[in-house]
Amino acid sequence: MITYVDRFGGQTLPQLQELITGPLKGAVGGVHLLPFFYKIDGADAGFDPIDHTRVDDRLGEWKDIANLSEQMGVMADVIVNHMSSESPQFLDYSQKGSASEYDGLFLTMESVFPNGATEKDLLAVYRPRPGMPFTVTTLANGERRLLWTTFTPQQIDIDVHTPAGKAYLDSILQKLSQSGVTMVRLDAVGYAIKKAGANCFMMPETFDFIKAFAQRGRELGLEVLVEIHSYYKRQMEIAQQVDWVYDFALPPLVLHALEFGRSGPLLDWIAQRPNNAVTVLDTHDGIGIIDIGADATDRANHPGLVPPHELDELVERMHRNSNNQSRRATGAAASNLDLYQVNCTFFDALGRNASAYLVARAIQFFVPGIPQVYYVGLLAGENDMDLLAKTKVGRDINRHYYSREEVLSDLNKPVVKRLLELMRLRNSHPAFGGAFSSAAMAANQLTLSWQQGAAYARLEVDLSTKSGRIIHGLAGDEAVVFELR
Structure with missing residues (x-):
């Protein structure tokens, strides 16, 4: 689960822990805590830390992080590229x-x-x-x-090459390691290295920095997850150098499969994607488009995973499915840092179709990697137009503040109850520790399977009806059918 501490049923770390180890027991095996550093309400919802080595007092303290880490794996962010002007x-x-x-x-x-x-130098910067x-x-x-x-x-921005820059970043890694954190996400690392005459994004020098930083993390007992939105082949390159990458191509490809009724592009991606991936459908940011599009620097020779006209149509369908709410939160319509993402809850991007939503989650959970569920998506959340109107920040449409009462109420929604069953199945079934395979008997179908010994789990999807089922079993037991509806 990935969540802000103060937006999911309470204001403090102990309150969050009570929910995860209580009503969500068995469904959530680890948690990524979005920036909990001092302070959480700056210019970018905690991604502009004043003190990256201090827990915001309103949330708790480092011992609360340590207590949570005794119950499950804990991931935290290292904001590599910058710090607050109030630091x-x-x-x-x-x-x-x-x-x-x-x-x-x-x-x-x-x-x-x-x-x-020169003018050319400045215009080259991405x-x-x-x-x-x-x-x-x-x-x-x-x-x-x-x-x-x-x-x-x-x-x-930090100069990561200087002794002061290196010491600052190392102090963050050491503090997280000492506090029981087991994994770190390198936020905005794609922009960390700057070079005259280059685009200053994901250059060879950036890869070298990521490799060295990941090695330092490992020395401190930390696994490293790299967050990069870019041309899909770059993700494949990064995956060879770090512990984990995000599969940001998966969310738009799942939407594409469900909207166009074709499994081809999704299956093609599954066949080549890195398996050391954290799989997502939604995050605290928008739904990425750049991740399946052509390489902006050479579109002719480096095409995307879907044709350009279908990518444009997919964006339009997301807007229509959300009754154009996402249009009001995306691109130049709101104060957005990321113009290459559609801001919308995943549930709304699917037109609040419960069956399609459960199918999408099942696909996510069956694709190899570590499944991660965003707190709003966990509750099949809808677009928060009031928060968007209040802040005029596009991404806030998908960053609702849930009271404890709201969380407990939403956990009883039929679609959420089915999602939690699906999560518990993914966490507990031995088949997911075995071998994976994928296939399609027809263009509108998709089958994803896991097998370990006599244990098996098979997802069968009919994309034309946006429906599916999971058939699973253990040695000597009768098959169980889990209907996605």
Whole structure:
């Protein structure tokens, strides 16, 4: 399960733990805690930490993380690319300039372009929002600097090559390791390395950095998950160098299969995808489109997993399925960092079709990897238009604040009860520790199977009716049929 601590049935870590080990027992075997560092309500919902080594006091303290880790695996974020402009490090640098012990920690335009930058250099830089990745900043000591800010002006990029940058990131890894965290996700790592004359995103030097950082994590007993939205072949390359990658191609491909009634593109991806993947349908961000599209740098020679016109139509169908709510939260319609994602709950992207939703989750759970369920998706959540209207941040459409009463009530919804049964089956059935296979008897069908000894589990899907069933059994037992409806 992936969740914010304060948006799923309470405000504190102990309250969250009570829900996961209580009503969700057996369904959730591990938890990814979205940024719980001080403070959680900055410019980007905790992804702009003021103090990356401190738990926000409103949520709890490090001993609460340690207590949770005794019950299950715990994942936390390492925000690799940047930190808050309100951080003690930046405030010290702002006061003292080059005399600060943190001089060199923050990336300036001059650091990357010591001889100046041409128009071509600047236009080559890739970033997830329009405009240049710099902010003109007057420091408290009166100095004016052109700071590198890939995301927002409040998120100051770190120079990861300097001793100060290396020490800062290592201190985070050490604190997480000491507190019982077992896996870390490298957030925004694709932007961490900058180089004059390059696009500054997922370059060979970035791969080298990821490899070295992952090795340091392993030395501290931490597995490393890399979060990258990009051309699908880049994910395959990254998977060879780290413990885990996200399968961000899966969500739009599952939607494509259900909307177009064809299993071909999904099966093609299953045949080549890396298996050391965390599988998702929804996250705290939007539903990625770039992950199955053509390579933006060479569309002719590097096509996507689905034709361009079908990708465009898929986006339109998501908008229509959500009664155009997602259109109001996506792209230039709202304050979005990521213009290549559709902001919508996955349940709404499927038109709130319970059968289709359970089929989508079953496909996710049968594809090799570690299945991860977002807290809103766990409750088959619907678009939060009130929160969107309040914040005018597109991604908030899928970041609802659930009270404890809401959680307990939604756990009784028929679609949620079936989803929890499905999750418990995935967590407990021995077949999922065996061999995997996939097939399709017809274009509108999909069969995914697992077998270990006499234990087996087989998912059969009819994409034209958006329905399916799971047939499973153990040695000597009669087959059990789990209808997805």
